[in-house]
Amino acid sequence: MVLDELKKIISEKLGVDEADLTADTNLTDDIHADSLDKVEFIMQVEETYGITIDDEAAINFRTIGDVAEYIETHK
């Protein structure tokens, strides 16, 4: 499931406990991802799913669920 894979990527990249992550987890407010973290996350997601994420969409990602939804509709 995409959401579980995203949780795993975030957990590995940011050292956050996977069990603490949900679709509603806010990338900035909850896990304090900065712009460098977010760029690395997006590039990893692109590689994992073989997609290119649109810049405007990437800027508007707030939660893990937002990213999962984008992948579901674009993979």
Add this chain to the structure above:
Amino acid sequence: MILFAYDGKAERGALLAEIDKALASRGMLPLGQVRHDDKGAPVCDNYFISITHTDVKIIVAVSRVPVGVDIERSDRRPPRGVPDMASWTAYEAHCKSHGEGIRVSDIRSGLPRIRARRFDIFGGYTLAVAGGDDDCETVMLPKR
């Protein structure tokens, strides 16, 4: 342009009050109300302002012309395709000075040529400033 630097964690209001105090001591206007624009970037009444922080370092750039500032720990790894942290902070400062968000497409295609100044205020940290006035003073804010 003045680069205000603070070594540690600080409450936002207290930090801005210290900056106003430092501006007043130079006969300069205070920042005025500091708020965020619709893109989340800080703006204030009397200057262009840019703020960057790590877990324990804070830099606030105050300028008469648009400015962007970024600080990162030097031991962080830049995204793939970006040669080093100096290039990354220059890019991020550049985006901030233009009121733009970071674009992954810029990184994929190789970062654009960027003019940014590099400052060594804190050892172990990489700091870049894009835009801003030519003249630059660095002010270390007192520890609270």
